[in-house]
Amino acid sequence: MNIHAIKAIYLFELARTWRTLMQSIASPVLSTSLYFIVFGSAIGSRMVEIDGISYGAFIIPGLIMLSLLTESISNASFGIYMPKFTGTIYEILSAPISALEIVIGFVGAAATKSIILGLIILATARLFVDFSILHPFWMLGFLVLTSVTFSLFGFIIGIWADGFEKLQIIPMMIVTPLTFLGGSFYSIHMLPPLWQTITLFNPVVYLISGFRWSFYGVADVNVGISLAMILLFMLLCLFMIWLIFKTGYKVKT
Amino acid sequence: MQAIISVNKLTKTYPSGLRALNNINLDIRRGEIFALLGPNGAGKTTLISIICGIVNPGEGQVLVDGHDIVKDYRSARAKIGLVPQELSISMFESVWATVKFSRGLFGKSPDDAWLEKILKDLSLWDKKDSRIMALSGGMKRRVLIAKALAHQPQILFLDEPTAGVDVELRRDMWDMIRNLRNSGVTIILTTHYIEEAEEMADRIGVINKGEIILVEEKTTLMQKLGKKQLTLQLQQPLPQIPVELNHYQLELSNDGNQLIYTFDSQEDADIAGLLRHLGNLGIEFKDLQTSQSSLEDIFVNLVGGHA
Numbered sequence: 222m223n224i225h226a227i228k229a230i231y232l233f234e235l236a237r238t239w240r241t242l243m244q245s246i247a248s249p250v251l252s253t254s255l256y257f258i259v260f261g262s263a264i265g266s267r268m269v270e271i272d273g274i275s276y277g278a279f280i281i282p283g284l285i286m287l288s289l290l291t292e293s294i295s296n297a298s299f300g301i302y303m304p305k306f307t308g309t310i311y312e313i314l315s316a317p318i319s320a321l322e323i324v325i326g327f328v329g330a331a332a333t334k335s336i337i338l339g340l341i342i343l344a345t346a347r348l349f350v351d352f353s354i355l356h357p358f359w360m361l362g363f364l365v366l367t368s369v370t371f372s373l374f375g376f377i378i379g380i381w382a383d384g385f386e387k388l389q390i391i392p393m394m395i396v397t398p399l400t401f402l403g404g405s406f407y408s409i410h411m412l413p414p415l416w417q418t419i420t421l422f423n424p425v426v427y428l429i430s431g432f433r434w435s436f437y438g439v440a441d442v443n444v445g446i447s448l449a450m451i452l453l454f455m456l457l458c459l460f461m462i463w464l465i466f467k468t469g470y471k472v473k474t
Numbered sequence: 475m476q477a478i479i480s481v482n483k484l485t486k487t488y489p490s491g492l493r494a495l496n497n498i499n500l501d502i503r504r505g506e507i508f509a510l511l512g513p514n515g516a517g518k519t520t521l522i523s524i525i526c527g528i529v530n531p532g533e534g535q536v537l538v539d540g541h542d543i544v545k546d547y548r549s550a551r552a553k554i555g556l557v558p559q560e561l562s563i564s565m566f567e568s569v570w571a572t573v574k575f576s577r578g579l580f581g582k583s584p585d586d587a588w589l590e591k592i593l594k595d596l597s598l599w600d601k602k603d604s605r606i607m608a609l610s611g612g613m614k615r616r617v618l619i620a621k622a623l624a625h626q627p628q629i630l631f632l633d634e635p636t637a638g639v640d641v642e643l644r645r646d647m648w649d650m651i652r653n654l655r656n657s658g659v660t661i662i663l664t665t666h667y668i669e670e671a672e673e674m675a676d677r678i679g680v681i682n683k684g685e686i687i688l689v690e691e692k693t694t695l696m697q698k699l700g701k702k703q704l705t706l707q708l709q710q711p712l713p714q715i716p717v718e719l720n721h722y723q724l725e726l727s728n729d730g731n732q733l734i735y736t737f738d739s740q741e742d743a744d745i746a747g748l749l750r751h752l753g754n755l756g757i758e759f760k761d762l763q764t765s766q767s768s769l770e771d772i773f774v775n776l777v778g779g780h781a
Contacts, residue, residue: 223548229578233571240566308562312621315526315556316579317548 226318230326234300238334249288253342256284257349271408272439278352282433283405289339293368294392297331297375302382320466331372339364360435366451367428373458380465399425409441477501478660484534494520496684507661509671511773512681518664522631526556555622559633561614565607569617573624580625592620612643632663668770680776704735707761716755722748
C-alpha cells in the first residue's frame with residue numbers, strides 16, 4: 222500500500238477545502254441555517270408535531286442529509302474532475318499507485334469534508350432548535366456511511382463528466398429533488414397510500430429515515446433496511462469504480 | 475550497454491481504430507540522452523504515455539529496468555519521471571506544495587533537503603512560496619521538471635521540453651538536462667526542434683506513422699545520412715557544366731557563377747581531383763565554401779522517404 226501517495230492526495234484535496242473555505246463550508250452552513258430559521262424557528266412553531274417530535278427538530282436529519290448528499294457528490298466529483306480538466310491527472314496516472322489508493326485519497330478527503338460539514342450544521346442547528354440524539358453512535362455511523370457512499374458516487378460522476386454542466390446536473394436535477402421528496406420535511410406516512418408506495422422507490426427515503434431514527438428512535442422504514450440500502454449503494458458504487466479503472470473508461474485510453 | 479527501457483513488439487490501436495504504434499522494438503540505454511523525433515501524430519506521445527502508465531498498452535511488452543509496466547507497475551513507475559508537453563499544473567498551489575505533493579504521490583517519504591536542492595538547481599528557490607499562476611511560462615515549465623524530479627527518478631521523459639521557451643531559457647534547460655545525465659539519469663526527449671536533438675542527444679530514434687524507422691548514434695547518423703556540399707564562386711560565369719566534369723555530381727547556379735559539388739560525407743570526396751580538372755579546363759574560382767546537412771535535413775529526407 223502506497224501510504225505516502227494516499228496521504229499526498231488526501232492532504233492536497235483537504236488543502237483545497239481550506240483555500241475555498243467560503244464555498245466549501247460557510248456557504249452550505251449558511252443556506253442550511255436559513256432553513257432552520259424559516260422552517261424551524263419561524264414557521265415550525267406553528268406546525269403540529271410529527272411522530273411526537275417538534276417540526277423544527279423533525280427536519281434536522283433531513284436537512285443535514287441534504288447537505289451531506291450534495292456536498293459529498295460535489296466535493297468528490299470536483300476533486301477528480303479538475304485534474305482531468307487541467308491535465309494534471311497525468312501525474313496521478315503515472316505514479317506507482319493503485320486504483321484503490323487513488324479512490325481512498327480522493328473519496329477519503331471528500332467524505333472528511335462532508336462529515337466535518339455535517340457536524341458543523343448539526344452544531345449550528347442547536348442554536349435555533351432544541352433537539353436530542355437518541356443513538357449518537359448510530360448517528361455518526363449513518364453520517365460516515367452516507368458521506369463515503371455519496372463521495373464514491375461523486376467520484377464516478379467526476380470521471381463521467383466531460384464538462385462543468387454534467388458535473389452539476391446530477392446533484393441539482395436528481396439528488397436535490399429526491400431529497401426534498403424523500404421525507405426531509407414530512408413523514409412519508411402523511412402521504413396518500415399510492416404516493417407512499419411510489420416514494421419507497423426513492424433511495425433517499427431510506428437514508429433520511431435511518432438517520433432520523435438515530436436521532437429520535439422513529440423511522441418511516443425499518444432501520445435495518447435503511448442500513449442495507451446504504452451498503453448496497455456503496456457496493457454498487459465500488460463495483461462501478463472498479464469497472465472504470467479496469468477498462469480505463471474516460472481515464473486511460 | 476544494458477538497456478534501462480526495453481520495448482518489445484509494442485502495438486497500440488485506439489478504440490477509434492487508429493493504429494498509433496505498430497510493432498515497436500526499442501532499447502533505451504542506461505545513462506544516455508535519447509531523442510525521439512517524428513512528425514505530429516507519429517506516435518511519440520503515445521509511446522511515452524504507454525511507458526509511463528498514462529495510456530493502456532496494447533500488444534507487446536515494456537520493461538523498465540527489468541520491471542514489466544503492467545504486472546510490476548509500481549516498481550516500473552517509481553523509476554520514471556515525466557515532464558509533459560502541456561503546462562498541466564495546479565495553478566492555485568504554491569511551488570513548494572506541488573513538488574511536495576509529487577514526491578508523496580510517488581511513494582517517497584518527505585525529504586525537504588532534496589526538494590530544496592532541486593528548486594535551487596532550477597532557480598526556483600526564491601519562488602517556492604509563490605502561487606504557480608503567478609509564475610512566467612518558463613518558470614512553470616521548470617516547476618514541471620522539479621515535480622518530475624521530486625521522487626529522484628532514474629529515468630526522465632521530457633515531452634517537448636522547450637516548446638514555447640525563449641532561446642536563453644532553452645540553453646539553460648539544455649545545460650540542466652546535461653547535468654542530469656551526468657548525475658546518472660537516463661533522459662528520453664521528444665522534440666520538434668531538431669537543433670535540440672542535434673545539440674544534446676547521444677542517440678536518435680525516428681518514429682513515423684507508428685513505426686520506428688531508424689535508431690542510430692547521432693554522430694553515425696550524421697555521417698551516414700548527412701551530405702556535404704562544396705560551393706565554388708567562379709571568376710567567370712559558365713554557360714554549362716563542361717562534359718569533362720560529368721562524372722562529378724555537379725550543379726550550376728542559374729546565373730552560372732556558382733558550381734556546386736555534392737558528396738556523401740561518409741565517403742571520400744574527390745575534391746582534389748575536381749579542382750585539378752577545373753585548373754586543366756582553365757576554370758578559375760575566387761572563393762569556396764563547404765556546408766554539411768543538418769539533422770533537420772536528414773530527418774526530412776527520412777520521413778519524406780517513408781511517406
